[in-house]
Amino acid sequence: MTQPSLYFNETHDMLRQQLRRFVQREVLPHGETWEKDGMVPRAVLRRMGELGFLGIRHPESHGGSGLDTLASVVLAEELGRSSFGGFAITVLVHTDMASPHLANAGIAEQLARYMPDIVAGKAITAVAITEPDAGSDVAGMRTRARPDGDDWVIDGTKMFITNGVHADLYFVAARTDPDARGSRGITIFIVEKGMAGFRVGRALDKMGWRSSDTAELVFEGCRVPKANILGAENRGFYAVMQNFQNERTVLGAQALGEADKALEMTLAYVRERRAFGAPLWDKQAIRQRLALRQAEVAAARQLVYHAAWLDARGQDCVKEVSMVKALCGELVNRVMYDCQQFHGGFGYMREAAIERMVRDARVQAIGGGATEVMLEEIAKRI
Structure with a gap:
């Protein structure tokens, strides 16, 4: 292409x-x-x-x-x-x-x-921000860190951490100013695997993304040298927000690639699979639905590329990136639904790639900023 x-x-x-x-x-x-x-x-x-x-x-x-x-x-x-x-x-x-x-x-x-x-x-690295009660709501973070001599001591739990089991370095967000409200008073720390007081609580069993390890992380008196503070103390929230634009653009692009591949596979399948004496492609309802999905993916592609182009130039693109995340996260699921449908019974079998792709796509509307959160970000800017 x-x-x-x-x-x-x-x-x-x-x-x-x-x-x-x-x-x-x-x-x-x-x-x-x-x-x-x-x-x-x-x-x-x-x-x-x-x-x-x-x-x-x-x-x-x-x-x-x-x-x-x-x-x-x-x-x-x-x-x-x-x-x-x-x-x-x-x-x-x-x-x-x-x-x-x-x-x-x-x-x-x-x-x-x-x-x-x-x-x-x-x-290999992981970023530990999400908690059991604080996902997209970063300001609701409960993990705490307190100074103690030449160290900081971290206590808390992080949840749904990708690469959490097998990573070597973790960038961990914790509240360092107990009196600060909301998003203030958060600091990011570099935590190395094996540091005292840090452990993987458990590996999490997921619906999709099965080849990605995901973990609960537990910090119980985890001592981190003051030299491992990343960036300015109590300014971690802004660092998280800064990288969210890149993260959400990338997630949108990943979803776009997944949708594009699913359509490619399905087009090949319906041109070969015969029903009622003719290829499925000859059924108007099927080819028109696939044509519509192709058009939607083509339109989303331009939005993803434009948002990335704005970000590469240092321009404010929070609205466009939020649109990317919301649109692509929902679109990839619509595409997967139709592609699995047109694979028929075979598409429900574990041996079919489309079955795995359907499961993998579901999280695209949840992780990295749920669709509803992204829509609120857009609404604030229109």
């Missing part, structure tokens, strides 16, 4: 081609095994690091490529097209949702210590 030159340059196009080859050769033959194992092997992530895929947004001084938001969209779209949503989100949390906190706010010593291994895939 040729991309519009308004948004993408030769570097973006080359990245897309490289990613598509990687998915074809190193993901598709093994994805089902990863689904059963509940994780993406570390060797695969290291291979992605070797190929430069894990550092496309990070500084060249630390082994990255220093590319823009549009490069992240290319990455997310192509990983989404793999049809393995769990694999895609494992990578995207590392590249675009967790490690950017270090890239954006890390001081020189922190960047030098952690970034090379992050880019190489030797240290």
